Amino acid sequence: MESSLTAAERAQRIEEIIAEHSSREGPLLPILHDVQQMLGFVDDDAKRQIAAALNLSRAEVQGVVSFYHDFHDHPEPRPVIKLCRAEACQARGVEALLEDAYRAAGKRVAIETVYCLGLCSVGPAAMVGREVHARLDGERLAALIGEAA
Amino acid sequence: MIVRIADDAAAIACGADRVAAEFARLGIAVERVSSWGMHWLEPLVEIDGKGFGPVSPADVPAIIGMRAQHLSIGRIAEHPFIAAQQRLTFARAGRTRPLSLDDYEATGGWRGLRRAREIGSAATVEEVLASGLRGRGGAGFPAGIKWRTVAGAKGGRKYVVCNADEGDSGTFADRALMEGDPYCLIEGMAIAGHAVGAQRGYIYVRSEYPHAIAKLRAAIEASRDIVAPFVLEVREGAGAYVCGEETSLLNSLEGKRGEVRAKPPLPALEGLFGCPTVVNNVLTLAAVPFILAEGAKTYADYGFGRSRGTMPLQLAGNIRQGGLFETAFGVTLGELVNDIGGGTASGRPVKAVQVGGPLGAYIHPDQFDLPIDYESFAAADGLIGHGGIVVFDDTADMLAQARFAMDFCAAESCGKCTPCRIGAVRGRETLDRIRAGGRHAQALEELPQMHNARPRDRSLYDEVTLLTDLCETMKDGSLCALGGFTPYPVMSALRHWPEDFGLTQPVPELQES
Numbered sequence: 231m232e233s234s235l236t237a238a239e240r241a242q243r244i245e246e247i248i249a250e251h252s253s254r255e256g257p258l259l260p261i262l263h264d265v266q267q268m269l270g271f272v273d274d275d276a277k278r279q280i281a282a283a284l285n286l287s288r289a290e291v292q293g294v295v296s297f298y299h300d301f302h303d304h305p306e307p308r309p310v311i312k313l314c315r316a317e318a319c320q321a322r323g324v325e326a327l328l329e330d331a332y333r334a335a336g337k338r339v340a341i342e343t344v345y346c347l348g349l350c351s352v353g354p355a356a357m358v359g360r361e362v363h364a365r366l367d368g369e370r371l372a373a374l375i376g377e378a379a
Numbered sequence: 380m381i382v383r384i385a386d387d388a389a390a391i392a393c394g395a396d397r398v399a400a401e402f403a404r405l406g407i408a409v410e411r412v413s414s415w416g417m418h419w420l421e422p423l424v425e426i427d428g429k430g431f432g433p434v435s436p437a438d439v440p441a442i443i444g445m446r447a448q449h450l451s452i453g454r455i456a457e458h459p460f461i462a463a464q465q466r467l468t469f470a471r472a473g474r475t476r477p478l479s480l481d482d483y484e485a486t487g488g489w490r491g492l493r494r495a496r497e498i499g500s501a502a503t504v505e506e507v508l509a510s511g512l513r514g515r516g517g518a519g520f521p522a523g524i525k526w527r528t529v530a531g532a533k534g535g536r537k538y539v540v541c542n543a544d545e546g547d548s549g550t551f552a553d554r555a556l557m558e559g560d561p562y563c564l565i566e567g568m569a570i571a572g573h574a575v576g577a578q579r580g581y582i583y584v585r586s587e588y589p590h591a592i593a594k595l596r597a598a599i600e601a602s603r604d605i606v607a608p609f610v611l612e613v614r615e616g617a618g619a620y621v622c623g624e625e626t627s628l629l630n631s632l633e634g635k636r637g638e639v640r641a642k643p644p645l646p647a648l649e650g651l652f653g654c655p656t657v658v659n660n661v662l663t664l665a666a667v668p669f670i671l672a673e674g675a676k677t678y679a680d681y682g683f684g685r686s687r688g689t690m691p692l693q694l695a696g697n698i699r700q701g702g703l704f705e706t707a708f709g710v711t712l713g714e715l716v717n718d719i720g721g722g723t724a725s726g727r728p729v730k731a732v733q734v735g736g737p738l739g740a741y742i743h744p745d746q747f748d749l750p751i752d753y754e755s756f757a758a759a760d761g762l763i764g765h766g767g768i769v770v771f772d773d774t775a776d777m778l779a780q781a782r783f784a785m786d787f788c789a790a791e792s793c794g795k796c797t798p799c800r801i802g803a804v805r806g807r808e809t810l811d812r813i814r815a816g817g818r819h820a821q822a823l824e825e826l827p828q829m830h831n832a833r834p835r836d837r838s839l840y841d842e843v844t845l846l847t848d849l850c851e852t853m854k855d856g857s858l859c860a861l862g863g864f865t866p867y868p869v870m871s872a873l874r875h876w877p878e879d880f881g882l883t884q885p886v887p888e889l890q891e892s
Binding site: 262293347348353364365 | 388389391392393418419421545546547548549550551553554586587588589590612614615616617618619620631632633634635636637652693694695696697698701702724733737767769770771772775780783787790791793
């Protein structure tokens with residue numbers, strides 16, 4: 231995540247991302263993924279730049295960014311733990327872990343709800359970055375939160 | 380000594396990488412293979428066909444020193460969980476290294492594609508038709524009919540799109556296939572491309588599956604020349620459950636909001652970028668190499684009635700022995716949950732089983748004699764969907780589960796249809812009032828100016844009637860299954876567990892239609 235870039239450097243990087251995907255059909259989602267990955271969020275300047283490059287309106291780009299859970303228009307500076315709260319993990323007791331988890335995370339770690347990581351027989355499950363963790367109990371989840379902080 | 384350890388995401392999430400690293404540190408050769416799909420045993424360690432699990436790094440010295448009998452499960456292939464299956468699509472699970480072209484060819488890989496090229500496009504479509512293969516994503520539409528439509532459609536540019544947006548809780552078969560046998564999916568898509576005249580294929584994988592995405596991209600690169608001139612590309616989803624609906628997925632591929640499209644036109648005629656497009660689930664496409672290599676009749680001989688072939692079922696939730704269970708249609712739900720799955724993981728009684736994902740009905744143990752096939756479940760007001768089976772023990776609160784169904788719909792709605800977008804929110808509110816036993820009139824309603832206000836207090840019975848009416852509206856007025864099928868979990872919970880909703884008398888309106 232590059233939050234220390236100047237506006238000009240950001241614009242340059244976004245230009246490079248757009249160019250990388252220029253040969254793709256329907257390139258908007260791949261572009262947004264890369265911008266989100268690089269900057270941590272897709273701000274108004276980025277939307278304006280992408281819209282101009284793809285000959286879309288800013289509203290159209292804003293519409294896409296706001297539709298998908300993965301894209302954010304503001305930064306999340308804290309480390310993020312994605313915790314699954316869908317049916318199979320509910321059946322394996324994730325809801326009972328929440329209160330302690332939110333307390334342990336406090337303001338230092340963000341716990342985000344996701345619906346399903348495909349680890350449905352070994353839940354409760356979580357994803358930190360691209361690392362997956364299963365068979366979570368109160369202790370293991372607290373350890374994850376501690377490591378992330 | 381060579382040990383084999385899975386690099387499937389479930390195995391890794393249970394610690395397989397740390398176990399593998401420990402073996403390597405102690406100088407033992409480690410091969411990373413696909414998972415056998417016996418998740419309660421992961422991390423599973425295989426030595427000469429014999430399995431040990433679940434293994435932690437601390438167990439490694441004992442395994443090397445042959446002192447780990449307490450972890451032994453005997454010959455893996457002969458384990459009852461494996462022996463009871465008919466693995467056609469998952470034949471390679473646990474047996475090959477996912478990215479090894481040598482392993483793939485040695486186990487019959489590319490034979491289907493070779494035969495498809497020999498017999499030609501039309502004969503390939505006929506083979507898939509004759510097999511009786513139905514879409515394994517959930518809709519169960521005959522794949523051969525879809526392919527025939529696209530093959531016959533006008534247009535120079537056509538596409539094959541693989542729906543790998545496996546968002547249903549309780550499902551992981553697509554993930555397991557993509558991570559464990561990616562060439563099988565690639566071969567299936569290449570056969571489809573050949574059959575319908577498509578030059579490009581896209582695999583739309585949800586972003587919550589980073590391992591699958593990485594494996595597929597590597598496999599596509601490695602097999603590029605084999606499937607040429609057919610070209611494949613992986614596209615990553617962005618966290619929207621509704622993009623598992625085929626038209627929403629197509630919009631997402633085109634770079635738009637994942638809104639659902641009205642049909643007609645069918646994607647088979649006007650799909651991706653307006654071109655004729657085959658959209659099929661991962662498992663549907665992965666069944667195709669077998670059908671071409673072994674013949675349609677061999678595939679169709681599994682199963683019965685209108686449910687032909689095998690279904691990879693996923694045993695999940697509060698279940699003792701969870702994992703991947705591929706079988707011919709016809710096994711009963713009770714056999715799956717109690718005999719094969721071993722009952723609940725907690726040891727408590729089974730209260731409910733949700734079959735078919737978040738939009739599937741909750742099945743009561745009284746209905747455990749239901750065989751797993753499309754028609755039987757439909758007749759019982761349920762659906763098998765993508766084959767996910769989520770077990771709940773008696774700590775489950777079915778009112779809470781019904782409320783979650785509405786909550787999930789509200790969170791994931793694409794927003795196009797009012798009954799889904801607004802109805803789900805109203806449904807959640809109604810269930811909260813049911814929890815409270817009804818509602819009393821509020822001060823505002825009792826003002827003399829409120830001439831048209833309805834009778835003010837609403838009883839529990841009134842709220843239940845309202846919820847039922849709302850569900851009917853959502854079912855009839857939604858363009859896709861997200862709003863349309865949310866009534867399944869809600870109404871099944873209400874019908875079969877009325878006590879969780881505070882209902883002590885049976886409600887006549889709720890009885891089976």
